[in-house]
Amino acid sequence: GAVVSQHPSWVICKSGTSVKIECRSLDFQATTMFWYRQFPKQSLMLMATSNEGSKATYEQGVEKDKFLINHASLTLSTLTVTSAHPEDSSFYICSARGVVEGAGTQYFGPGTRLLVL
């Protein structure tokens, strides 16, 4: 149980294009989903938190107009990197949390590696 998928697993795009990444909870309903970013040899950093049906909450320093998050259903959240630039190249990871019972554990997707040329 508690499986989270991401699509695509990797993407290469030209500078200036937009890229959409999907995150799905496959066997549970995710009331809250999270988007993280990880640069090489660094730890995960939370970008934003989204609750189904409401606007995402972004961490300090993360541009909400550049990283568009939509959490339209209890099993799907999308992250769109708009007008991507080489500095946006990173490993993007989503996680999902179901109804908060007990510890409210987050379960992570396999990640999406983005390379912007």
Added chain:
Amino acid sequence: DAKTTQPPSMDCAEGRAANLPCNHSTISGNEYVYWYRQIHSQGPQYIIHGLKNNETNEMASLIITEDRKSSTLILPHATLRDTAVYYCIVGETGANNLFFGTGTRLTVIP
């Protein structure tokens, strides 16, 4: 802000128990201890969590000291596939920001 401290790296012989320590001396009463691991180029994998009692599942055991200021993750029979970065995280129920810190890089040696 780091709420936990872990050794940066550890080695363990294949087939032996791997004991990964974590200090969390400022943990509050309603904070859980979570353990995740990240194998190279993959998303973090949930391992186990606990509040104050010791916990065991099919992957590992979690031993939390009585004062809750430290804990140990035990992989009973380490395999090469257990080579990963292990993160000890403390957080309240439903906490949004899991601060991953730098973790412990465990290398299982044949």
